[in-house]
Amino acid sequence: MADDSDLRRDLVWRIEARRAAVQAFLRAHRPRTRRRANIIIICSSLSALFTAGPALGGEGFAETVQDMLDLESGAYVWQFLCLFALLVSVAGAVLTNISKSQDDINRLSMAEAANAELEGLSALLQFGHLTVDDGVKLYHQYSVKIPFVEELPPPVRAGYGPPPRR
Secondary structure, three states: OOOHHHHHHHHHHHHHHHHHHHHHHHHHHHHHHHHHHHHHHHHHHHHHHHHHHHHHHHHHHHHHHHHHHOOOOHHHHHHHHHHHHHHHHHHHHHHHHHHHHHOHHHHHHHHHHHHHHHHHHHHHHHOOOOOHHHHHHHHHHHHOOOOOOOOOOOOOOOOOOOOOOO
């Protein structure tokens, strides 16, 4: 049977492998979530902008835009503004629902919290402030919180790795 130091080293190695998977997940998903949130904000703002002119300026606004664009009728101004408002509003609504259905922000928060917990667990094990049995229990508790993070091949770090098989 392996001694305590081999078991401790193996557990730390597994923790580091799980942390690497979590960090890869965060690197891949943070930018996409930010982009989607920014596009939703822009679409909402554009929708408000396209409807603000006619709402606040009324016919005078429509006539001014008609003259600036040399259009035959003020109806074209209303039609284009309503069409643009509709398009960006629908785009914003679709992106909002996609974001909610994928639960992006909650998943990022859970992954960041699990990464911090795993980092602390690794440190406690490395410095001997936690038994291996307690470390295994905590590792399991932290890992089950992030089932959406796929496992990666374990990292190779000096001094860490699974104990040699005997």
